[in-house]
Every structure is written in C-alpha cells, then in structure tokens.
Amino acid sequence: MKIKICGMKFRENIEDVVQLKPDYLGFIFYPQSPRYVDDLSVLKAIPSSIKKVAVFVNAKLQDALEIVADYDFNAVQLHGNEKPDYCSQFKSATVEVIKAFGVNNEFDFSDLKRYKDSCDTFLFDTKSDSHGGTGKTFNWDILKNYKEPKPFFLSGGIGLDNLHEVNTIQNYGLPIYGLDLNSKLEVSPGLKDTQKVKEAIDKIKGI
C-alpha cells in the first residue's frame, strides 16, 4: 500500500517528514488553499526516492505544464473538474497522472470510464466546495459501486483514529493503491505533526 502525505509547505517540516520515507509528497498549487506552496525552494529538500506530486485545481494548462517541467515533478494530481483531454496532456512515461474526484452518496462511478486512458490512478476524496483538505471522510461503503480496474488512492479525513477501518475496504476486493493523508496529521495547515505522521506510516505498513 503506497503512502502519500499531502499539503506539505515548510522546509524543516518537509525535511523531517522525508526521513519517514513516504512514497509520495503532495504540494498544493491552488492559491485559495491554506496549504498553497508559495516558496518553491522547499522542493529541493526532497530526495529522488520520494515522488513529488503537484496538486492543481482547474489550473491553466500551460501554467501547470510549466510547473511540472520546471520543478521535475513525478506526478500531477488534478483535483478540480478537469476533463479527460486535459488530463491526457500530462501523460508521459515519467509523469504519473492522478485524477481526483470528490465523492458523496450521489457519486456516479460509471462516469469514470471516460478517464480510462487519460490517467494512471484515481483518488477518491470527500466532496467539498474547498476541493480538499477538509479532514472529513466520505461514506466508504459507496466504494462498493466502483467496478473499474484502475487503482485508486483513498483520501479524505484519514487519520490515526480511522486507519484501522481501511481493512474493511480491502475486504471488498477493490484495487486500492494507496492512502492519502493530510489535515488529520497537522499541527496547523501545511505543518505536519511528525510524530503523528510516523505513527500513521507505521500503522499503514502493518495493514
């Protein structure tokens, strides 16, 4: 099970979290987010063994492509209403495309078929007007309606209190690829509590 820690922002904190060896670290390029990464020099703290993910919300395509190329991102996470054609523009041998969807009880998983060729993985987060980082879970039972073969990250309000429930989803036989954790491991927006991150990573490795 892959581990993605999202919403990193501060240099020293990134250096501490890097020591815990998550698989992916996410950086938010959405100015309305309190985790918006305004100082890109922090990216220098990440070794090549950890995948750097640029998270965009309905960004201008050219701006996003430039950021990915200029800062050597390994993956993009498209967290808005991006269409398959837009997602395809990032696909290359070296850049992974993660397409995020906000899920609620009305979510129609059959709509995802059209993203079959334009992304590598999905990410299922809790639907919200702020797009992400809410700390709220969605009803994971609804994932029983997911019938596609594409692997996905589970996201939205995952923390030390509910990590054990992830087993339930695995029991559904779904292609869960990784877990994405963010605000439940924070001291304040963008600043991770390294002790909580360590505990979470240890627990996930035991799942």
Ligand SMILES: O=C(O)c1ccccc1NCC(=O)[C@H](O)[C@H](O)COP(=O)(O)O
């Ligand atoms: O984290 C944000 O502030 C954010 C804002 C806008 C779009 C995406 C954002 N985060 C992306 C993530 O992948 C988060 O980890 C995901 O939303 C889950 O967050 P949380 O519910 O806090 O665990």
